[in-house]
Amino acid sequence: MGIWIAILIVMFVLGSMMALKPSGIDQRLDKLRIEARRMQLNPKLVACPEWMQGRDNEMGRGMIGQYGLVLDNIKMPHTRYKAINGQWRADTSIESNKADTSTKLDIPTKVRTNTQTMTAKPMPRIDFSLDKMPLELPPTIQPFVKALITQANSVIIYWEDVDYVRPSTNPAYKSYNIEPDLLVLKTQLEKWALQVQNAQKSAS
Secondary structure (H helix, E strand, O other): OHHHHHHHHHHHHHHHHHHHOOOHHHHHHHHHHHHHHHOOOOEEEEEOOOOOEOHHHOEOOOEEEEEEEEOOOOOEEEEEEEEEOOEEEEOOHHHHHHHHHHHHOOOOOEEEOOOOEEEOOOOOEOOOOOOOEEOOOOOOOHHHEEEEEEEEOEEEEEEOHHHHHOOOOOOOOOHHHHHHHHHHHHHHHHHHHHHHHHHHHHHO
């Protein structure tokens, strides 16, 4: 009787340990984000912004991966792009959103508190610097890309990084491809940032 009790205790402990162990997909995702962090891509899991398609292609639904690159000696306007059919397309919904805001709300440019004055965040503007430019990302990343933002000295990409490591959506996943894939992503982010900055300089 004592032996059976001991076996049951061991099985219970092992079962608890297995339940606490991260799934294979979680382990892959951790590896991807650790490598991205090492490459200074600053990965985060954020709520999907309302202006882009999220889970099940519904606007602003679910969570999404946000990878951002901070670049020295670069200054960019606040712009937004959506990934459509393998190209960047300028987010023209910005103008209608501005109109809705201006008719419904009176938002001051500065808000004064008891201790400090906070300047309101600048609204993004429609920008065509990257419009119709192909993404040119690895085939294991490109299908999952949703949007791109530039602001100040940062360029930020939104993509379903969990689909990159999920066998059902990326059967070609190999752990040794993470570094070269992310390197291409980083190189493209730098390229797009420079193009936006140069276009701004030419226009001014």
